[in-house]
Amino acid sequence: xxxxxxxxxxxxxxxxTPGRRSLDKVADRLTxxxxxxxMASRFxxxxxxxxxxxxxxxxxxxxxxxxxxxxxxxxxxxxxxxxRMDSLxxxxxxxxxxxxxxxxxxQNVVRVNGHAVISIEESLRARFEKAxxxxxxxxxxxxxxxxxxxxxxxxxxxxxxxEDESGGIPTAGEMVREAxxxxxxxxxxxxxxxxxxxxxx
Numbered sequence: 001x002x003x004x005x006x007x008x009x010x011x012x013x014x015x016x017t018p019g020r021r022s023l024d025k026v027a028d029r030l031t032x033x034x035x036x037x038x039m040a041s042r043f044x045x046x047x048x049x050x051x052x053x054x055x056x057x058x059x060x061x062x063x064x065x066x067x068x069x070x071x072x073x074x075x076x077x078x079x080x081x082x083x084r085m086d087s088l089x090x091x092x093x094x095x096x097x098x099x100x101x102x103x104x105x106x107q108n109v110v111r112v113n114g115h116a117v118i119s120i121e122e123s124l125r126a127r128f129e130k131a132x133x134x135x136x137x138x139x140x141x142x143x144x145x146x147x148x149x150x151x152x153x154x155x156x157x158x159x160x161x162x163e164d165e166s167g168g169i170p171t172a173g174e175m176v177r178e179a180x181x182x183x184x185x186x187x188x189x190x191x192x193x194x195x196x197x198x199x200x201x
Contacts, residue, residue: 026147029071034146037110038074039064041101046076046139048097048116050090057087065101067127072143074099074112075119077128077135080199088137091116097141100149105160107151114144130201 005011027034043060059065059076067075076099078088091097097116102109118137119125125134154160170178172192173185 022150026145028145029143030068030074030146031071034110034148035068035071037103037108037148038066038101038112038146039068041065041103041110043102044076045100046087046097047100048087048090048094050093055086055090066099066141069140074114074141074143075124075127076139076141077125078118078137078139079135079201088118088139091118091139097139099141107154107160109149109154110146111149112141112143112146114141116141133201135201 005014030038042063042065043058044065046057046059048055048057061077061079065076069075095115095117097114099112100109101112116139119140120137124138124140125136128135128138171185171189173183173188176188177183177185
């Protein structure tokens, strides 16, 4: 491949100096307004890094997706999933994490960068109890920096336009069948909502 940028100075010359506001908006803790915004979010993407590479994992809840334990600490319950544990394995070996929070209808995204550990402390797990169930672990993030991302990406993508654009894209079952020719894709897709219902938490 030609035309590859391999030097930071070349990159900075290409893009120029960041605007003052893009730097001033960064906080080293959850300020009252950043905390309010994050606590309105039911969905975030957890990004981690480990020896095998990087991972991005969607996380969601029916209320706030995280709890703010204090102005420098966020707790993210690890609810039922597929047990791959890609993010958790990474955190155990390299605690660097990033979280990207979204709120339906908002053009902004709030980002948190920090360091995480996996906690199985009983009192912390109990804090998230739902219908008698608790997460097996909680990702506890020490906030290094928090800031909002400018709205241009969401404005360009029109992600909150309300349009259903899912027609014609491959289903989860079809993607499994691509790897396993004998897989019952239709049965998987048709029954997934019923299967997942009692396994959300």
